Amino acid sequence: MIKKGIGRQIVMHYFIVIFLALMLVEVVFLFAIRAYYYDTIYNSISSHIDVTVRSALISTSAGDYGEMEYLSQILALLKLPEAELQILNGKGEILISSSGFPSDKLVQTSDIPQALASGSTSKWIGRQATTGEPVMAVTTTLQPGGGQVYLARFVTSIEKVNQRLTEITLVSMAIIAAILVIVLIVSIGLANSIVRPINNIIAVSAQMAKGRFDVRVEGDYRYELxxxxxxxxxxxxxxxxxxxxxxxxxxxxxxxxxxxxxxxxxxxxxxxxxxxxxxxxxxxxxxxxxxxxxxxxxxxxxxxxxxxxQNEMKLTMAHVELKELLKEIVLNVWAKAELKKVQLRLDADGDSFPVYGDANRLKQVFLNIVDNAIKFSHESSVIVLHVVREDGWVRTAVQDSGIGIDEENLKRVKDRFFQVNTQGGGTGLGLAITQQLVELHEGELNMTSELGVGTTVSVKLPLLEEESKSREEISGEKSSDQESSDTESI
CATH class of the missing domain: 1.10.287.130 (Signal transduction histidine kinase, dimerisation/phosphotransfer (DHp) domain)
Known part of the structure; x- marks a missing residue:
C-alpha cells in the first residue's frame, strides 16, 4: 500500500488515465468484433438468398402445384446447412419448416414486418421463445408470379459465436489486467523517482530549519527538482x-x-x-x-x-543643483584630502545639472563615495569627479587611482556589513546605504575597479524633467529659426 502523499497521487492519476483509455479501447474493440462476426453470418445468408431466391422463383410455378407442394419445392431449393428455413405467410404463421416440426405460434419478431414493409431482406437477433437459444433470423419476401406473398425466414444459432466473443472478451480483459499491472509498477517507480528526491530535500530543509546550515542536498537531480x-x-x-x-x-x-x-x-x-x-x-x-x-x-x-x-526613510524632494552640491562636498573633504596630499578635481561638462531629490541624502551619498576614494587613495594622487549629461540622465563618476578592489570582493562590496579591509574601521554599511539611497532617487550606482589601478564609482540620476523639456523646446526653436532663415535666403 502506498502511503498518502504526492507519490500516491501520481500513481492514481496514471492508473486512472490508463484504465479509462484501455476501457474505451476495450469497448470499441468488442463492439467491432461482435459486429464483424454477426455481419459475416448475415452477409453469408444474404448472399445465399440473392443467389437462390430468383432461381427458385423461376424454376417453380405455383400454378403447377398445390400450395404445400409448391412450398416444399421452394424449401428444398432454398435450404441452407446449419440454418433452419421457415416459410411463413403474411400473418407470420409458419407454413412449413426445414426442421420438420410444425408450429402453431405466430412469429412476432421485428424482421417480419420490416421485410413486408420494405420488400427486401431484414435481420433480427435475439433468443428463441421456446428454447431460449440465441439466434439470428434473416427474412426475405417471396411473391411468385405476383400472387400471394410468402416469407422465407432463415434462423441460425449464434451460440457458438457468442461463446467465441466471450473468449475474446476474457482474453482482452486479461491483457488489460496485465497492462494495468505493468502501468502500476512503472508509475510506482516513476513516483518514487520524484518523491525520493523531494523527501531528501524536505529532510535537508528540516535540518536547516534547526540551524544546521552545513548540510546540503546531495544528488544530481534534473529539471525543477x-x-x-x-x-x-x-x-x-x-x-x-x-x-x-x-x-x-x-x-x-x-x-x-x-x-x-x-x-x-x-x-x-x-x-x-x-x-x-x-x-x-x-x-x-x-x-x-x-x-x-x-x-x-x-x-x-x-x-x-x-x-x-523597514522602508521608513522619508525624503524631502526638491530641485537640487548637482554641480553646486558637489562643490560643497569637495570643500567639506578638502582638509582630509590635504592630510594625504590628495588633489580633488571637479570636471563638469556644462553649467547646470538639475535633479529632483533630497539634497541632504544626495550629499550623504557623494560624501560617502568621495570619503572612500580619499581613504583608499595613495598619497599625492588625484581624484576626479566627472559630471556629464546622458539622454535624460546626469552621470557622476568619482574616479581614483588608489589600491583598487579585486573581482571577487567587487561583487560583494555593496552587501551590508561587508568590508574589504576589516582593519580599516567602520560598520560596512556605507555602500549598502548609498546604494539604497540612490535607488530611492530612481537612479543607478555602478562600480568598476582593478586591483592596484583604482576604482570608479558611477551614480546616474534622472535629469529634472522640466529642464529636459525646456532644453528640447529651445533646441526645437533653434531648429525652426534655422529652417526659417534658410527659407528666407532661398
Whole structure:
C-alpha cells in the first residue's frame, strides 16, 4: 500500500488515465468484433438468398402445384446447412419448416414486418421463445408470379459465436489486467523517482530549519527538482555567509564603539581628577568631542540602515543643483584630502545639472563615495569627479587611482556589513546605504575597479524633467529659426 502523499497521487492519476483509455479501447474493440462476426453470418445468408431466391422463383410455378407442394419445392431449393428455413405467410404463421416440426405460434419478431414493409431482406437477433437459444433470423419476401406473398425466414444459432466473443472478451480483459499491472509498477517507480528526491530535500530543509546550515542536498537531480535543490543549497550558503558577515560586523562595531568610549571615559576621569593646565584640558575636551561625533556618526549610520530596511526613510524632494552640491562636498573633504596630499578635481561638462531629490541624502551619498576614494587613495594622487549629461540622465563618476578592489570582493562590496579591509574601521554599511539611497532617487550606482589601478564609482540620476523639456523646446526653436532663415535666403 502506498502511503498518502504526492507519490500516491501520481500513481492514481496514471492508473486512472490508463484504465479509462484501455476501457474505451476495450469497448470499441468488442463492439467491432461482435459486429464483424454477426455481419459475416448475415452477409453469408444474404448472399445465399440473392443467389437462390430468383432461381427458385423461376424454376417453380405455383400454378403447377398445390400450395404445400409448391412450398416444399421452394424449401428444398432454398435450404441452407446449419440454418433452419421457415416459410411463413403474411400473418407470420409458419407454413412449413426445414426442421420438420410444425408450429402453431405466430412469429412476432421485428424482421417480419420490416421485410413486408420494405420488400427486401431484414435481420433480427435475439433468443428463441421456446428454447431460449440465441439466434439470428434473416427474412426475405417471396411473391411468385405476383400472387400471394410468402416469407422465407432463415434462423441460425449464434451460440457458438457468442461463446467465441466471450473468449475474446476474457482474453482482452486479461491483457488489460496485465497492462494495468505493468502501468502500476512503472508509475510506482516513476513516483518514487520524484518523491525520493523531494523527501531528501524536505529532510535537508528540516535540518536547516534547526540551524544546521552545513548540510546540503546531495544528488544530481534534473529539471525543477535539480533547480529546487540548487536553490536550497545556495540559500544555505548565503545564510552562512550572512551569518559570517553579521559576526564580523558585531566584532567590528564592538571595537568601533569600544575605542571612542574608552577615550571618552579615560579623559573624563582624568579631567575630573583636576590639576591640569588649560592646554591639557582643551586637548582632552577636544578628544572627547571628536570621539563623541564619531559615535554619533556610527549610530546615525545604523539608524539610517534600519530605516531603509523597514522602508521608513522619508525624503524631502526638491530641485537640487548637482554641480553646486558637489562643490560643497569637495570643500567639506578638502582638509582630509590635504592630510594625504590628495588633489580633488571637479570636471563638469556644462553649467547646470538639475535633479529632483533630497539634497541632504544626495550629499550623504557623494560624501560617502568621495570619503572612500580619499581613504583608499595613495598619497599625492588625484581624484576626479566627472559630471556629464546622458539622454535624460546626469552621470557622476568619482574616479581614483588608489589600491583598487579585486573581482571577487567587487561583487560583494555593496552587501551590508561587508568590508574589504576589516582593519580599516567602520560598520560596512556605507555602500549598502548609498546604494539604497540612490535607488530611492530612481537612479543607478555602478562600480568598476582593478586591483592596484583604482576604482570608479558611477551614480546616474534622472535629469529634472522640466529642464529636459525646456532644453528640447529651445533646441526645437533653434531648429525652426534655422529652417526659417534658410527659407528666407532661398
Amino acid at each position: 535539480g533547480e529546487m535543490g540548487s536553490t536550497l543549497n545556495y540559500m544555505a550558503e548565503e545564510i552562512v555567509r550572512s551569518n559570517q558577515i553579521k559576526d564580523d560586523f558585531i566584532s567590528s562595531i564592538s571595537h568601533e564603539l569600544r575605542t571612542p568610549l574608552t577615550s571618552i571615559k579615560g579623559w573624563s576621569e582624568t579631567l575630573d581628577s583636576g590639576g591640569y593646565d588649560p592646554d591639557e584640558t582643551r586637548i582632552g575636551m577636544g578628544i572627547i568631542s571628536k570621539e563623541t561625533e564619531r559615535l554619533i556618526g556610527l549610530v546615525e549610520e545604523l539608524l539610517d540602515f534600519s530605516k531603509l530596511q
